[in-house]
Amino acid sequence: MLRLKIFSMIAMRQAFKLLQLPSKGFSSLQMILIIMSLGIIMMKTFSHISTLWQKDYIQYKRYYQQFNQAQSSIEWAITQQWTIPTEHWQCQELLTYQLSACIKVAGLLNGEYVIVKGEFQRFKLFHLATLYNGKLTLQQGHWLDYCPNNKSQYCE
Amino acid sequence: MTDNHFTGFSLIELLVSILLFSIVMLGLVEFQTVLTSTIWQAKKRHTAQTMAFEILDRYPDTQVINLPAQWNFKIMTTRYHQCQIVKVIIWIPSAEEISQQRWFCRL
Numbered sequence: 095m096l097r098l099k100i101f102s103m104i105a106m107r108q109a110f111k112l113l114q115l116p117s118k119g120f121s122s123l124q125m126i127l128i129i130m131s132l133g134i135i136m137m138k139t140f141s142h143i144s145t146l147w148q149k150d151y152i153q154y155k156r157y158y159q160q161f162n163q164a165q166s167s168i169e170w171a172i173t174q175q176w177t178i179p180t181e182h183w184q185c186q187e188l189l190t191y192q193l194s195a196c197i198k199v200a201g202l203l204n205g206e207y208v209i210v211k212g213e214f215q216r217f218k219l220f221h222l223a224t225l226y227n228g229k230l231t232l233q234q235g236h237w238l239d240y241c242p243n244n245k246s247q248y249c250e
Numbered sequence: 251m252t253d254n255h256f257t258g259f260s261l262i263e264l265l266v267s268i269l270l271f272s273i274v275m276l277g278l279v280e281f282q283t284v285l286t287s288t289i290w291q292a293k294k295r296h297t298a299q300t301m302a303f304e305i306l307d308r309y310p311d312t313q314v315i316n317l318p319a320q321w322n323f324k325i326m327t328t329r330y331h332q333c334q335i336v337k338v339i340i341w342i343p344s345a346e347e348i349s350q351q352r353w354f355c356r357l
Contacts, residue, residue, distance in 0.1 A: 122267035133278045140285045147292040154296060158303045158350055166335075166353035173332045173355050191330075193353070227286065232356070 097110050160217035161239070163192060167212030168232070171195035175228045179208045197223075197230070201243055207233075209242060211249070218249065277346045291345055298348040305338045306352045 170193045174186050176191040185196035192214065200222060210230060214217040222236035241249035299323070305312055305323065317323060320343050330334040333355040340348045 122264055126267050126270050126274070130274050133274065137278060137281055137285070140282060141290075144285050144288050144292070147289050147296075151292045151296045151299075155299055158299055161351040162303075162306065162350055166351075169353045169355040170333060191335075191353075 125174065158215075160214050161219065162213035164212035164217055164219035166191070166220060167193040167195045167214065168210050168237075171197070171210050172223075172230045172232060174230075176225060176230060177228065179225060183211070197225070201248060220249070268319070294342050294345055295348060298342050298345075302338045302340050302348055302350040305348060306336065309336055309352075309354065 104184075136216045170188060170191075171186070173194070176186075176197055177184065179199045181199055181201070183196040183198050183235050185194065194213045196211045196213070197208045198211075200209045206224060207228070208223050208225050210221045210223045210232070212221070219240070220238045220240075220242050222233040223230045223243075224233070225231075243249060297318070301315070301317060302323075305315055305325070308315065309325070312325065315323070317340070321340060323338060323340045326337045326339065329339070331355070333353050335351060335353055337349060337351040340349065
C-alpha cells in the first residue's frame, strides 16, 4: 500500500513536470507574438478603413466636379444661339472651359420641348427646355442625371 | 536534464521580450496616429466638398450656410459675357483648401 502511494506520488510529480516543461521559458515570447498578431490585425483593419475613406472622398470629389461642369454646360447653353432641334443631337462646345452642351427634340412630349444635355467626362445631365427664337429657356426643376428616355441609345 | 538548466534564461528572455514589445508598440502607436489623422483629414475634406456644393446650389442665397467653427469660405465671381463663374473656396484649419466652381447665366 505504501509502495503504491509512493509510486503514485512520483508519477504525479513526473506528470506535473511534463506539463510545466513546454510553457517554461517561452510564455513572454508567446505573449509578444500574440500582441503583435493582434496589433497587425488591428492596423490592417484601420488601414482598410482609411483606404475606404480616401476612395469615398475621391469619388465624391469627382462627382461634384462632374456635376458642376455638366450643370455649367447647361447654363452656358442658354446663352447660345441654337437652330431648330431635330431628333439628332446638335452640340456646341467651349473648349477653354471644357463646356459641352447638346440639344434635341424631346421624344416623349409634344414638339415644343427640347432636351438639353450637359456633358463632362462621360457624366451627363439632362434638362427640359423650350426653344424660342434660337434661345433656350430651361424648365424649372426638370432635370435628371440619367437618360429621360426609356431607350438608352436615345441619349447617346 | 534538470530544471536548473532553464532557470538562467528567464531574465534575458524577459528583457528581450520587453525590448521587442516596446519596439512593436511604438511602431503600432505611430502607425495608428498617422492612420487616425488620415481618416480625420479625409472626413473633414469630404464635409468641406459637400458644403461647397451646397453653397453653389444655394447661390446667391448663401447667408444660411453654417460652417463648423474656425472654417471659412469665400465666394469669388468672374464675368464671362452674360454668365458669372462662381468659385467657392473653403478653408479648413490644418488641411488644404477646398474649391468648386459653377457657371450661372440666369441671375
